[in-house]
Amino acid sequence: MQYLGEHHLWSLAGRLFVALSFAGAFVAAFFYGLQVFRSPAAREERPVHSLRTAGRWAFGLHSLGVLGTIGVLFAALFNHWFEFDYVWRHSSLDMPLEYIASCFWEGQEGSFLLWLTWHMILGWVLIKTAKTWEYGTLFGLAIVQLFLASMLLGVYFGEVKLGSSPFVLIRELPENIGLPWTEFRDYLMRIPAFRDGQGLNPLLQNYWMVIHPPTLFLGFASVTIPFLFAITALIEKRYTDWVLPALPWTFFGVAILGTGVLMGGAWAYEALSFGGFWAWDPVENSSLVPWLTLVATGHLMMIVKHKKTAPGTTLFLAILSFLLVLYSTFLTRSGILGDSSVHAFVDLGLNGQLLAFLGFFTVGSLVVFFWRARSLPKSASEDAFSSREFWMFIGALTLLLSAGQITLSTSIPVFNKLIGPEGLLPLLDAKMAPPADAARHYNSLQIPFAIIISILMAMGPFLRWKESPNALIRRATLSLIISVVLTFVIAWGLDLWDILYVALLGASLFAFFANADYWLRYLKGKWTAGGMALAHLGFALVLIGALISNAKKEAISTNATFIHEDFPANENVLLPMGDTVSMFPYYVSWKGERMEGHNRVYDVEFYEVESPLASWADGERKHLKTSFSLQPFIQMNARMGNVREPSTKHFWNKDIYTYVSYADLRNAEEQQGDWKEPMEASLKTGDEVFLFNEYLLHGDTLVVVDAAFDPASGELTHLELALSMTLKAMDGQTYPILLPYLLDGNSVSNEEVQLEALGIKLRFDGVKDEEGSYGITAWQKKANDPPFILMQAFIFPYINLLWLGSILMGIGSLLAVWKRIYRSLSEGAK
Amino acid sequence: MKRSSIILLAVVAILIGALLVTLQDASVYATFTMAKKQQPETVTVVAVLDLEKPMDFQAESSLLTFTALDKEGVASTVIYNQPKPTDFERSEEITLTGHYKDDAFIATEILMKCPSKYTDGEGVVADGTYTQTQPAP
Numbered sequence: 014m015q016y017l018g019e020h021h022l023w024s025l026a027g028r029l030f031v032a033l034s035f036a037g038a039f040v041a042a043f044f045y046g047l048q049v050f051r052s053p054a055a056r057e058e059r060p061v062h063s064l065r066t067a068g069r070w071a072f073g074l075h076s077l078g079v080l081g082t083i084g085v086l087f088a089a090l091f092n093h094w095f096e097f098d099y100v101w102r103h104s105s106l107d108m109p110l111e112y113i114a115s116c117f118w119e120g121q122e123g124s125f126l127l128w129l130t131w132h133m134i135l136g137w138v139l140i141k142t143a144k145t146w147e148y149g150t151l152f153g154l155a156i157v158q159l160f161l162a163s164m165l166l167g168v169y170f171g172e173v174k175l176g177s178s179p180f181v182l183i184r185e186l187p188e189n190i191g192l193p194w195t196e197f198r199d200y201l202m203r204i205p206a207f208r209d210g211q212g213l214n215p216l217l218q219n220y221w222m223v224i225h226p227p228t229l230f231l232g233f234a235s236v237t238i239p240f241l242f243a244i245t246a247l248i249e250k251r252y253t254d255w256v257l258p259a260l261p262w263t264f265f266g267v268a269i270l271g272t273g274v275l276m277g278g279a280w281a282y283e284a285l286s287f288g289g290f291w292a293w294d295p296v297e298n299s300s301l302v303p304w305l306t307l308v309a310t311g312h313l314m315m316i317v318k319h320k321k322t323a324p325g326t327t328l329f330l331a332i333l334s335f336l337l338v339l340y341s342t343f344l345t346r347s348g349i350l351g352d353s354s355v356h357a358f359v360d361l362g363l364n365g366q367l368l369a370f371l372g373f374f375t376v377g378s379l380v381v382f383f384w385r386a387r388s389l390p391k392s393a394s395e396d397a398f399s400s401r402e403f404w405m406f407i408g409a410l411t412l413l414l415s416a417g418q419i420t421l422s423t424s425i426p427v428f429n430k431l432i433g434p435e436g437l438l439p440l441l442d443a444k445m446a447p448p449a450d451a452a453r454h455y456n457s458l459q460i461p462f463a464i465i466i467s468i469l470m471a472m473g474p475f476l477r478w479k480e481s482p483n484a485l486i487r488r489a490t491l492s493l494i495i496s497v498v499l500t501f502v503i504a505w506g507l508d509l510w511d512i513l514y515v516a517l518l519g520a521s522l523f524a525f526f527a528n529a530d531y532w533l534r535y536l537k538g539k540w541t542a543g544g545m546a547l548a549h550l551g552f553a554l555v556l557i558g559a560l561i562s563n564a565k566k567e568a569i570s571t572n573a574t575f576i577h578e579d580f581p582a583n584e585n586v587l588l589p590m591g592d593t594v595s596m597f598p599y600y601v602s603w604k605g606e607r608m609e610g611h612n613r614v615y616d617v618e619f620y621e622v623e624s625p626l627a628s629w630a631d632g633e634r635k636h637l638k639t640s641f642s643l644q645p646f647i648q649m650n651a652r653m654g655n656v657r658e659p660s661t662k663h664f665w666n667k668d669i670y671t672y673v674s675y676a677d678l679r680n681a682e683e684q685q686g687d688w689k690e691p692m693e694a695s696l697k698t699g700d701e702v703f704l705f706n707e708y709l710l711h712g713d714t715l716v717v718v719d720a721a722f723d724p725a726s727g728e729l730t731h732l733e734l735a736l737s738m739t740l741k742a743m744d745g746q747t748y749p750i751l752l753p754y755l756l757d758g759n760s761v762s763n764e765e766v767q768l769e770a771l772g773i774k775l776r777f778d779g780v781k782d783e784e785g786s787y788g789i790t791a792w793q794k795k796a797n798d799p800p801f802i803l804m805q806a807f808i809f810p811y812i813n814l815l816w817l818g819s820i821l822m823g824i825g826s827l828l829a830v831w832k833r834i835y836r837s838l839s840e841g842a843k
Numbered sequence: 844m845k846r847s848s849i850i851l852l853a854v855v856a857i858l859i860g861a862l863l864v865t866l867q868d869a870s871v872y873a874t875f876t877m878a879k880k881q882q883p884e885t886v887t888v889v890a891v892l893d894l895e896k897p898m899d900f901q902a903e904s905s906l907l908t909f910t911a912l913d914k915e916g917v918a919s920t921v922i923y924n925q926p927k928p929t930d931f932e933r934s935e936e937i938t939l940t941g942h943y944k945d946d947a948f949i950a951t952e953i954l955m956k957c958p959s960k961y962t963d964g965e966g967v968v969a970d971g972t973y974t975q976t977q978p979a980p
Contacts (some may be wrong), residue, residue, distance in 0.1 A: 443877075446872045587903055
């Protein structure tokens with residue numbers, strides 16, 4: 014059947030492209046594989062160029078498949094073809110153009126595609142540059158791509174689903190097959206649900222979400238390359254040579270993955286309202302861990318490069334980093350973190366496949382590693398105590414331990430699956446939950462590691478090859494003195510006296526100054542040589558910034574309402590509209606709210622005390638001047654829930670971070686419908702009563718409009734009354750009122766009369782028999798109370814050090830990469 | 844003793860230490876009954892909102908009081924001294940971290956699991972009711 018308006022051929026094309034990329038990867042793995050298991054010597058002697066050419070062609074077809082897949086998916090998103098399940102679930106018509114990219118990788122299928130794409134591009138760089146390493150690395154890469162492409166296949170073998178295709182049409186979903194509406198040729202026009210999609214998760218409608226995922230996935234993809242080199246080295250027994258071509262890749266990965274992780278932090282800080290850039294959330298942790306092990310790998314590779322010894326640990330770590338990326342993919346995508354993470358992904362039913370992906374590479378690489386373990390060269394002698402290599406090794410080990418600890422705590426849900434009460438091997442009687450206070454847990458364990466790393470980073474540049482300890486101490490003295498003095502000045506200035514914090518502050522300041530000193534004094538501030546020093550001092554700044562901004566993060570908003578001694582005053586300040594509320598050191602006032610697209614924006618004005626001396630005499634409030642204004646907002650999204658988004662004022666030395674923690678989100682009309690508890694009054698003609706302490710109600714006359722009696726019994730059967738009154742407002746304005754009362758048989762109808770201008774309404778309840786006074790019920794609108802919001806505000810001191818540090822770290826790592834590429838290019842030219 | 848063995852020992856010691864700290868810091872998934880017994884220990888309870896019971900949010904003091912049912916179906920009053928999370932009523936499951944105090948569970952953190960976008964009622968529902976809809980003009 015031909016469906017009207019459906020882009021069925023595009024869907025077919027998309028699936029064919031996925032199949033092409035899958036098949037291309039398979040064929041490439043086959044042809045490159047044929048070469049890998051010939052010894053390099055034999056390859057050199059009798060090169061079979063046709064095999065390599067075939068491998069490259071196959072990889073080319075694979076690349077074509079990947080590019081085609083991207084093209085079709087973009088076309089579908091761009092043109093809003095909502096018959097595509099992926100498009101319908103992740104985008105909508107009102108989507109701003111720049112977020113089409115975010116829609117692209119919001120779903121799991123899209124993020125696998127992103128990963129696939131970066132691998133494909135890096136694969137071509139390898140083909141162009143890896144020379145003799147091309148066979149092994151491309152063989153491995155093709156297998157990785159085979160697994161990734163299979164995630165997008167979306168084919169069924171009986172009940173087993175292999176992959177999830179982004180090109181499935183909604184009518185083809187298993188739950189829809191056979192339903193009556195799928196029989197309509199014009200179902201797209203008939204069913205209103207197809208006219209618009211579900212839209213992008215409001216949290217992801219942020220510019221950081223346009224650049225964070227591609228950066229992070231480029232980082233993940235570059236972790237694969239050292240792994241490929243390591244596996245090739247093991248298979249081809251080139252245990253130390255691999256380090257030279259793999260080093261630039263490793264530090265490229267360090268730079269990009271590190272930036273990607275911190276961009277995630279920046280997004281959390283800018284767009285989420287949990288109040289910070291890092292929350293030790295499992296999803297954040299699992300992208301940090303591979304970075305830590307990759308940094309360790311890179312440093313161990315330097316040792317191997319300089320000493321040509323003991324490559325075993327290095328090879329193992331390069332493999333481990335990649336496996337940890339796969340593990341983190343499994344953690345975040347399998348839904349296993351459901352209870353413990355705010356970022357839970359939707360389970361696509363690919364758990365088995367993800368586990369197979371992880372299992373294949375874990376078992377496969379371990380087999381290769383232990384198969385070669387015996388023939389791995391051992392180091393003949395131990396490194397001297399004062400050698401750079403020894404301390405670099407200790408540093409790498411510390412990073413590994415730090416990564417191990419984070420993995421351990423993040424994996425608690427996995428332990429539950431394995432040894433929990435409902436797990437495979439029920440050893441525990443209760444399910445373990447993640448630490449209740451995650452920040453305290455991780456900080457207590459990670460700060461000591463960070464202190465060791467910082468000290469090693471500080472000593473690193475001065476530990477020249479084979480030098481005496483005295484020379485080292487002489488060189489480091491200057492930066493040591495500066496940092497000790499500065500530590501005490503800062504700790505005193507900020508009142509930061511926790512022993513661990515002071516130790517970390519001192520150690521990271523030492524690392525900063527030692528590397529700055531080394532770069533300026535010994536390297537004469539040369540950019541090309543300064544990569545290492547810059548990266549290290551950048552990382553030290555990241556630590557300093559993270560430490561100060563977290564340890565001295567201060568809530569300036571407090572709720573003064575006393576509830577109970579068990580509840581300490583919380584961090585939500587009550588802001589009635591128009592009031593000026595003290596929030597030391599500022600005064601704040603909520604000016605009003607407005608709609609801006611989907612966002613309900615709250616304008617909050619911050620004031621400073623202008624002249625402290627004058628205000629000391631006659632009160633601060635008389636001497637306020639506007640300091641700045643912030644616009645925290647709530648993104649209204651009926652489908653996926655409203656999201657509170659922060660607004661932050663950046664100063665050079667601190668950030669003021671605010672978000673609206675509570676607001677009445679009903680529209681004006683709904684809010685108008687609210688009446689307060691009514692009040693009752695009774696009065697006679699000529700009497701006056703106060704209403705709501707604001708109005709004076711005067712009883713004028715009671716008019717009998719009409720009355721009828723039953724002629725037989727003489728009983729009253731029909732009575733129509735009108736009570737005439739006058740309402741006087743505070744400003745002297747008077748309002749005449751006529752309240753009706755109708756008795757007809759046994760039914761009474763006495764409608765309320767509303768005074769729109771005043772926001773009150775009145776009802777005449779009849780004459781109270783005994784005194785002959787008139788009963789009145791009066792209501793006042795709730796909206797007459799000033800509306801209010803609750804807001805939280807925090808000061809993050811010196812958080813800019815963190816961002817500055819991460820930029821320097823990125824630049825430094827890239828400089829180191831550039832230096833290595835430059836050197837190998839010039840060596841190649843000789 | 845060789846230096847490498849010392850390092851190895853140190854590594855093993857640190858790992859064991861980290862494992863112990865993790866076990867100590869990890870809270871357990873409990874039920875309200877367990878939490879009541881173990882008060883004032885901090886526990887994590889997976890529960891659902893009881894929408895039949897009144898929910899009270901004192902906006903001025905930002906105190907939220909509601910009733911939740913744990914996995915065993917035991918109901919408990921929960922007090923949360925924070926603003927009501929957005930779309931709280933729509934949550935499918937809530938993970939409460941906190942402790943018991945007398946007759947109420949005092950939550951310090953609430954993690955909500957919201958219904959997946961698919962089953963949200965608005966989509967292309969699987970029961971074919973859309974066959975009744977009028978063709979678009």
